[in-house]
Amino acid sequence: MPGANGHSDTSKAGNTSAAPVTFLEAIKQAMFEEMERDPAVVLLGEDVGVYGGAFKTSEGLLERFGWERVIDTPISESAIIGAACGMSYVGLRPICEMQFIDFILCAFNQITNFVAKGHYLWNAPAPIVIRGPSGGGVHGGPFHSANPEMYFVHTPGLKVIYPSTPSDAKGLLKAAVRDNNPVLFFEHKFLYRRIKEELPAGDYTVPIGKAAVRREGKHLTILSYAAMMHTSLEAAEALAKEGIEAEVIDLRTLLPLDEETILKSVKKTNKVLVVHEDTKTGGIAGEIAAILCEKAFGDLDGPVLRVTSLDTPVPYSPPLEQYFLPNTQKVFTAAKELAAY
Amino acid sequence: MKKDLTRQQHLDLYYYMRLNRAVEDTMVKLFRQNKIVGGLYSSLGQEAISVGTAYALEKKDWLAPMIRNIGALLVKGVPPRDIFTQHMAKYTSPTLGKDGTSHFGDLDKLHIVSPISMLGDLIPVMAGVAIGGRYLGQKIVTMTWIGDGGSSTGVFHEGLNFAAVQKAPFVLILENNGWAYSTPVRRQVPLDNLADRAKAYGIQSYIVDGNDVAAVYSTSKEAVERARAGEGPILIEAKTFRRMGHAQHDAADYVPPEMREYWEKRDPIARFEKVLTEKKLLDAKSKKEIDTKLQTLLDAERDFAENSPMPPPDLAEKGVYCTGDDCHKIRPKWERPVSEVTPPRSSVKPVWVVEGFGQGKGTGGGIAPIHFGDTPASQEKSGTDEKPAPKSPAKSVVKKSAKVAAAVAGARKARR
Numbered sequence: 054m055p056g057a058n059g060h061s062d063t064s065k066a067g068n069t070s071a072a073p074v075t076f077l078e079a080i081k082q083a084m085f086e087e088m089e090r091d092p093a094v095v096l097l098g099e100d101v102g103v104y105g106g107a108f109k110t111s112e113g114l115l116e117r118f119g120w121e122r123v124i125d126t127p128i129s130e131s132a133i134i135g136a137a138c139g140m141s142y143v144g145l146r147p148i149c150e151m152q153f154i155d156f157i158l159c160a161f162n163q164i165t166n167f168v169a170k171g172h173y174l175w176n177a178p179a180p181i182v183i184r185g186p187s188g189g190g191v192h193g194g195p196f197h198s199a200n201p202e203m204y205f206v207h208t209p210g211l212k213v214i215y216p217s218t219p220s221d222a223k224g225l226l227k228a229a230v231r232d233n234n235p236v237l238f239f240e241h242k243f244l245y246r247r248i249k250e251e252l253p254a255g256d257y258t259v260p261i262g263k264a265a266v267r268r269e270g271k272h273l274t275i276l277s278y279a280a281m282m283h284t285s286l287e288a289a290e291a292l293a294k295e296g297i298e299a300e301v302i303d304l305r306t307l308l309p310l311d312e313e314t315i316l317k318s319v320k321k322t323n324k325v326l327v328v329h330e331d332t333k334t335g336g337i338a339g340e341i342a343a344i345l346c347e348k349a350f351g352d353l354d355g356p357v358l359r360v361t362s363l364d365t366p367v368p369y370s371p372p373l374e375q376y377f378l379p380n381t382q383k384v385f386t387a388a389k390e391l392a393a394y
Numbered sequence: 395m396k397k398d399l400t401r402q403q404h405l406d407l408y409y410y411m412r413l414n415r416a417v418e419d420t421m422v423k424l425f426r427q428n429k430i431v432g433g434l435y436s437s438l439g440q441e442a443i444s445v446g447t448a449y450a451l452e453k454k455d456w457l458a459p460m461i462r463n464i465g466a467l468l469v470k471g472v473p474p475r476d477i478f479t480q481h482m483a484k485y486t487s488p489t490l491g492k493d494g495t496s497h498f499g500d501l502d503k504l505h506i507v508s509p510i511s512m513l514g515d516l517i518p519v520m521a522g523v524a525i526g527g528r529y530l531g532q533k534i535v536t537m538t539w540i541g542d543g544g545s546s547t548g549v550f551h552e553g554l555n556f557a558a559v560q561k562a563p564f565v566l567i568l569e570n571n572g573w574a575y576s577t578p579v580r581r582q583v584p585l586d587n588l589a590d591r592a593k594a595y596g597i598q599s600y601i602v603d604g605n606d607v608a609a610v611y612s613t614s615k616e617a618v619e620r621a622r623a624g625e626g627p628i629l630i631e632a633k634t635f636r637r638m639g640h641a642q643h644d645a646a647d648y649v650p651p652e653m654r655e656y657w658e659k660r661d662p663i664a665r666f667e668k669v670l671t672e673k674k675l676l677d678a679k680s681k682k683e684i685d686t687k688l689q690t691l692l693d694a695e696r697d698f699a700e701n702s703p704m705p706p707p708d709l710a711e712k713g714v715y716c717t718g719d720d721c722h723k724i725r726p727k728w729e730r731p732v733s734e735v736t737p738p739r740s741s742v743k744p745v746w747v748v749e750g751f752g753q754g755k756g757t758g759g760g761i762a763p764i765h766f767g768d769t770p771a772s773q774e775k776s777g778t779d780e781k782p783a784p785k786s787p788a789k790s791v792v793k794k795s796a797k798v799a800a801a802v803a804g805a806r807k808a809r810r
Contacts, residue, residue: 092735093726095529103744103754119740121529127559129552132518136556139522142456142501143530144726163549167515174493175508177501178716178724209714233722234715 073249079219080110080184080240083226084148086256088118091146094230097124097133098150107152108186108245130159137181138168138235146230151185154239155199168235169210182229186242187215188280188330189362189378193242194369200279200331200362205237206308206340212261213308215239217282219250221305224259232261241279241330248283264311266318270300272392273324273355276315276341278304281328281379288384297392299326307337315341316349323354324391328384333361355394360387399608404675407449407607409684411441411663414465416688417474420696421481425642429700431483432494436638437462439605440571442662443539443632445469446610447567450618451537456523458507458516458538459496462569462636466539467496471504474692478699486698491705492713501724505534513544517553517566521627524562531730535622539567543574545591546582554627558595561626565617568629569604571636576648589631597627604634605662608669 074082088094096111096118102125105112115123126133130151137147151157157164164183171177189198205211212234216222222240229236267282268289277285282303289299300318304311319325325345327338342357360379368374399407418436425434437444444465448457451470459466464477479487480494488498489508499508507523509516520536527534540550545568557564570588572579585591592599598620602613610632617628635657639646670676716722733739747753 089737092732103746105744113744115742116744117737117741119735119742121735122740124560127552127556129518129556131515131549132521132552132556135515135518135549135553136522136525139507139519139524139536140526140529142507142519142523142724143526143532144724145526145529162512163515163518166510166512167519170510171508172716173714174497175489175499176713177499177508178722180716180722212715233717 073251074219075246076219076222076248077108077110077245079223079252080226081112083223084111084114087227087230088114088122093144094146095122096148097126097137099126099128099152101125101150106150130156131163134160134163134168134183138179141179141181146180148182148184148230151183153197154185154187154201155196157183157185157201165208169208173210178233179235180233182236182238184238184240187239188241188243189367189374190243190280192371192374195366198367202239202307203331203335203337206337211308212236214261214306215279216305217279217303219248220252221259223252224257225261228258228261243280262306262309262311264305264314265303266300267303268301270298271322272297272299273326273388274300274302274318274322275326275328275388276302276304277328279330281330284379284381285328285384287381288388291385292388299388312344319345319349319352323352324394326358326360326388326391328360328379330362330379332364333359334364336361355391358387358391360384401675404670407445407611408666408670410445410465410469411607412684412688413468414441414445415663416692417464417477420692430481433641435461435495435641437464439637439657439661440569440634441465442607442610443567443569443604443634446607447537447614449611450614451535455534456505456507456536458509458520460509460539461496463539464496470506474695475698478696479702482699484699484702485705486702490709514540514547514549514553517550518556521553521557521562521564524564525560528563530726530728532727533622535563535565535618537565539569541574542570542579542588543582545588554595557627558597563621564627565621566627566629568631569634570631571634573636575640587631589629592629597629599629601631604632605660605665607662607666
């Protein structure tokens with residue numbers, strides 16, 4: 054049942070009607086359309102221009118918008134973020150690409166101390182988007198597989214988005230570009246080419262800070278996001294065969310967290326399992342468990358359980374990585390345990 | 395290239411240095427009365443740098459001060475009350491009490507970016523403002539300061555290197571005051587001149603006596619106008635001395651007394667007073683007038699700050715995010731046709747053209763190839779001690795092929 058490398062096989066997921074596009078194509082479309090719409094939107098990052106990005110998410114952008122708007126930078130993540138912030142001060146809306154999201158930590162200080170605090174401290178909003186490929190399951194090893202979202206969820210002033218579908222990716226990225234705050238946008242690279250979906254026609258955005266109910270259910274709630282969303286849905290299908298109806302919620306935005314949707318679901322199912330690919334300690338599951346204790350303790354009929362990666366660096370060798378990552382079987386087992394309460 | 399200053403320029407530079415010192419003297423008194431919240435950092439003896447550099451900027455230009463650049467803020471038009479209320483953490487301060495010291499800014503009118511305590515972070519930010527301004531066709535120059543200590547941070551290198559490859563209209567003032575807290579400069583950097591750091595980025599640099607305000611101004615003015623003309627970023631090392639400790643709590647006993655005496659004899663205000671007196675631009679009467687003007691101004695500004703309320707406690711949880719339609723007011727101010735940066739005029743052939751070798755394989759139809767290696771000759775001049783800078787920073791590294799060296803070294807020419 055578990056997909057290769059811990060991830061579900063999502064190649065068949067999504068709408069099969071006319072012209073479905075990949076997650077990667079959705080990202081490209083979002084940037085293209087936003088740059089087409091507003092000349093204040095620019096893109097900067099390593100190899101984003103002539104090469105079109107390490108994953109080709111910016112292919113064709115330089116050709117259309119020119120090098121002043123699609124800037125190949127030196128390998129200097131702090132400079133990329135700092136410069137983007139400065140550009141936003143004269144009214145531009147820069148998108149920064151981290152070639153792999155792991156490298157965002159090279160700019161940690163610039164993001165958390167400079168960009169995130171600007172509006173609170175001196176009324177200087179910095180409408181920049183920082184995006185890049187994240188996540189494991191593709192044998193990228195310890196420095197090309199990270200899920201660093203929680204470093205930033207802990208930083209007031211930032212917004213953190215981690216979508217699971219092509220249509221959300223496009224709509225949320227466009228919303229991020231138009232947002233007046235610094236937005237971090239994580240793109241799970243396992244999903245880049247494995248998942249296709251028909252996108253809504255025309256210009257659309259998906260609201261930041263709103264979760265989506267992916268599957269209705271009454272016995273327990275599974276909260277997840279990004280690649281683990283698909284693993285959770287696959288587990289829910291297997292649970293249904295055993296008479297357990299899981300409600301599956303896609304968080305989509307981690308900061309601000311959509312507490313309303315979570316609390317509403319818990320009121321109905323009274324049981325919560327949180328599934329994420331990030332490591333366990335300090336992951337969003339712990340924060341959600343605390344929120345549920347504070348705000349929904351009376352609604353809970355069982356413990357809040359977590360299925361997450363291990364508290365280790367992401368290992369390289371496939372059997373190690375598979376062992377490290379959550380998978381459908383682990384979600385299925387935890388959900389059955391929870392349902393038995 | 396140095397032109398004589400006008401009478402008004404002389405008097406302005408003198409007034410702002412006096413104002414800078416008087417503002418800080420007032421704050422020392424407030425500190426001793428326990429009216430300053432937190433630390434107080436002094437620029438005593440370094441006023442010529444803050445004032446002379448900022449005075450070289452135009453109104454539309456941008457600056458980002460460091461902790462000891464109170465003088466630059468005053469020149470840019472910040473009223474002393476803002477500096478007092480910041481240090482006293484009052485509700486009337488520019489940050490409403492959310493931050494102190496020189497940590498405030500004004501994007502809208504004065505074009506000031508707030509510093510943070512992590513040194514060097516402002517360098518890529520101000521490079522970004524410069525690149526953004528150029529993109530909009532604004533012909534602005536941006537300026538920030540860094541100390542001898544801060545010039546060893548990673549982001550100093552990242553920011554200056556990025557500014558250099560982008561040929562950003564950006565001027566960096568490296569204020570070498572000899573001490574990073576208690577560590578002397580020779581324990582920080584194995585160089586006689588910190589201006590030599592510029593060589594690593596292939597940019598122009600100058601060295602100036604930081605206690606000679608006229609020299610600081612003339613050098614800065616030249617640098618600002620060269621940056622504005624498209625010659626790329628410029629580094630100015632201003633040599634000076636930090637006469638007080640790192641902050642008020644620090645007696646700085648680690649400084650040799652002879653060193654302190656040497657620099658006290660070179661006080662920038664006393665020196666410039668001598669110049670003004672010799673040029674008959676200042677006499678006892680006009681000096682007295684300035685004394686009175688400063689006293690009246692600062693008494694009123696200090697009274698305003700002292701009588702200001704502290705912020706309401708629940709302000710602490712407000713303003714983390716920019717929300718609402720009128721929160722973000724900065725709109726791009728285009729001073730070039732937008733059509734230049736939108737298709738079809740913006741479209742280019744996505745191909746690297748490497749001088750001497752031709753081009754790589756492209757994917758699309760061609761309009762304008764992108765060139766490496768068309769560095770204008772003017773970029774290769776250096777102001778540092780009149781010594782020419784190496785023509786190509788990469789030349790010493792890539793000796794085998796001049797073609798490769800030229801291609802690697804060259805920045806893409808700003809095409810507007």
